[in-house]
Amino acid sequence: MKMARPQDHGFDPDRLDRIGAWMNRYVEDRKYPGSSVVIARGGEEVYFNATGLRNVETGLAFERDTVARIYSMTKPVTSVAVMMLAELGLFHLDAPVSDFLPAFKSMTALVPGAERMDQVEPCATPTLHHLLTHTSGLSYPFNPGLLSRAMDERKIIFGPKQGLLAGMADQVAELPLAFVPGSRWEYSVAIDILGRVVEVVSGQTLDQFFKEHIFDPLGMTETAFSVPEGTGDRFASLYTPLAGNAMALNASRDGGGETLRLTDSAGASPFENATLFSGGGGLVGTIDDYLSFAEMLRRGGSSPNGRVLSRKMVDFMRMNHLPGDIASMGPQSFAEQPMNGVGFGLGGSVVLDPARAGTLGNVGDFSWGGMASTFFWIDPVLDMSVVFFTQLSPSSSYPSRAELKTLVHGAIAE
Template sequence: MDAARLEHIRTWQHRYVDQRKYAGSSLLINRNGEEHYFHAAGQRNIAEELPFTRDTVTRIYSMTKPVTSLALMLLLERGLVHLDMPVSEFLPEFKDMRCLVDGATEIAQTKPCRSPTLHELLTHTSGLSYPFNPGILPEEMSKTDLMFKPSQGALAARVEELAALPLAFEPGQRWEYSVGIDVIGRVIEVVTGESLGAMLKREIFDPLGMDRTGFRSLEITGNLLASLYSPLSGDAMALNDARQGADSLRLIDSYDDTPFDTAEMHSGGGGLLSTIDDYMRFAELIRLRGSLGKDHLISPQIVDFMCQNHLPGDIASMGPQSFAEQPMDGMGFGLGGAVVLDPARARCPGSVGDFSWGGMASTFFWVDPILDLSVVFFTQLAPSSSYSSRAELKALVHGAVTR
């Protein structure tokens, strides 16, 4: 990677801070398993003037999804699940499902439908949704803030509440970003007989040395947890009612009063906290196709399967009406993350087959098997749709790869 071109990335990070788009950020780039770039800019806490550092802890939100998906793949390779199994085989509350009729104008206009499969939950084709999406089901979900937040109790109870609602459409009919991987987290709990957090720690975090990753703020984290900011005047997650505020960095959550300190919810779709080095260990596991030194945490064939496109075409071809963490044209979806099918149609530099996802606080990672590249970007600004930082970053990183 070209050192002079890497300096463009450093300048870009500081420009976002100087323009008060981000309070701070960190970026880590590995190529061929070696670190080629790390830089942190700005602050993790503006009020206390605390710097954004390598050991800063962030809310990774939906970057939890690939981790939970990998956990289900561990159960898959042990013969404990297969992906065509309906979720009702594990969670009986999903047995007698209903979905909205085509053209429905209210939540009561439903018809019977089958239970979504594990595969549909993983690929956002289940008929579930998020409260911040447009539509009748999201509106109903927003009435009870059905978001699997750290302060919303145990996972089992929230999933039962979700199952009482109809699906937005018949499973498999289209793509809609959803809480499906939160439901997968509950499936993992039922299969293993332990909490999702305990299973992830034993099976993934401990083997990878990810000792600063979990659903609760660790006692040793202290003020290392970055503050969360938003340019919106209202709820930073209420994208249907987004209103720009006078302050581009309005404080949403801080280490000294955060629900993550007492989190009971183990949200497989968005609940993890992590550091940039911890998450790079996960990204490197994907790049190395499950390798853990001389051993494998998971088989290379299963990782390859996870990182393939599992849709019949790109996301755009499946009629999405929802928010997404990535472009939809030229992008497929694997198990827990997006897969580049055509960089030109995605209108962003990249390699065919690169696997990625981001989080609502503007965090982002990708693994490029062609360039042997792993990239993790951390910041804390919600929503992630506020700026075009991900496309800019991909162009900057690809611009620095000269051979």
């Protein structure tokens, strides 16, 4: 990507420097081990900064080519894959998922107020659209509720070393839904199920489909489900301030006051040789690779090497597909974004009202984040893409995303 002077794209360079100071404070306060951020406007890079360490124990710097776990920032990639297949006329979004995964036939949902897993009622099978918008009735093990506890007991989390995607998807189908599809919003493994749909419809494994149809055209040479060969020691370590599992959102902080407890590192990470390709959270990659993906969405589906999706399809993905905002659909789950004043498209959140969302931004901002506190957003009003990388789980630990959006908007002079 071409570099440009910030002032040529309406930024105040002195105010942009505040971002670096903010990143340094997070490192100095031992909130994040290290981080990087890149800002592009009008297709030209106007700012990049990296600070801190990718590996605290060995003192290796967090750099531009650091390979990081992007976790749920995989979801927009999988959603793009689904829409690519839809553009080929291979299915309609109102198709029930059982058309592709027969294990999802004859579904049941927990009755309202259920106290046991056998308190269920028959319900319709979720459609592909339900899955794309997290209104399917599926859940995550770290959410509250009966279904989540059952998933946690069975370890249904789509981890990189949990066998194959097909087998894990079948395990999901064995459980009832948390609610009747379409009646609520709940963050879930739905996009993992869609990853399996991509495999069935395309005849390729998910890693093959991503590489051939998305990564290669976008030049994303260092993004994959396993740490790419040749990246050496560039794979960052993962840290948590929690005393227990880094994904246990309600766990307490470490009693010893350690805010950067090592939880996954190079040499012993399941991401170094993944067998299960999680479309909901399995990718690792570099910040420049993800910027290429974000820029494709900003440009309406085009890339320097050709078109990935039609402009109309990308516009469709970036619309709000809920009746109102997320908060209006009674969510009881964790989410990577605010729920008030924010809707949900296909693959990411959509800002409906910045004031109600409580964060600076513009109507139509399209974004999502990952459990390791990574984040991206596309601003159609400012013609801007921003990607932030760090490696601390869970992402709910600190309000860094809202703070970063405020810093970026505060640096815009015109």
